[in-house]
Amino acid sequence: WQIRINNKLYPAQLLNPGASIDLNSRTVELRFALQAPLLTGELAYLTYQDHQQQNGYWIPLTALTEGLRGVWTVMAIVPKSDKNHQILEQRTVKVIFANGTDAYITGAIHPHEQIVADGLHRVVAGQEVETALQLKGKNNE
Known part of the structure; x- marks a missing residue:
């Protein structure tokens, strides 16, 4: 996994995959372990790609x-x-x-x-x- 914070990429380990989907935002909450100097409340972006071959x-x-x-x-x-x-x-x-x-x-x-x-x-x-x-x-x- 890759997490982007302040335009820098950091490797991350998934600790806890979310168990439910937020119906309003259609998001899943995930918890990661990072070895990066972070401040509380700092915004982070998950770099994620999922390729699916599906007609639609x-x-x-x-x-x-x-x-x-x-x-x-x-x-x-x-x-x-x-x-x-x-x-x-x-x-x-x-x-x-x-x-x-x-x-x-x-x-x-x-x-x-x-x-x-x-x-x-x-x-x-x-x-x-x-x-x-x-x-x-x-x-x-």
């Missing part, structure tokens, strides 16, 4: 909403049976990785399927919708 999709964090029992969901835009209209369908996904703006997900999303990227507080599953591309087409006619 990058989506904005604003497209995610917390579902039941701690799962994450997105709203997929699916065609209705008459093919002229679309409705929203809630889908369960697994967050593999998240940064400050985006999340890498797997789950019940298919290639080329559209999802609601923002404004989830204004829509519900089963609601009939039109995409921005459909609306633009109507304005140009």
Whole structure:
């Protein structure tokens, strides 16, 4: 393990891996032993890379909403049976990785399927919708 403090890298030994994830910050608390001159309260950064070969999709964090029992969901835009209209369908996904703006997900999303990227507080599953591309087409006619 490598810990960066004041732009210097220090080797570190993991003493205690975290047992739970903070649901608000999506972080895990870890305890390391360092052989470095530190001051109490000094900010340290863990240098960490985890490569995973997993098929999935990058989506904005604003497209995610917390579902039941701690799962994450997105709203997929699916065609209705008459093919002229679309409705929203809630889908369960697994967050593999998240940064400050985006999340890498797997789950019940298919290639080329559209999802609601923002404004989830204004829509519900089963609601009939039109995409921005459909609306633009109507304005140009």
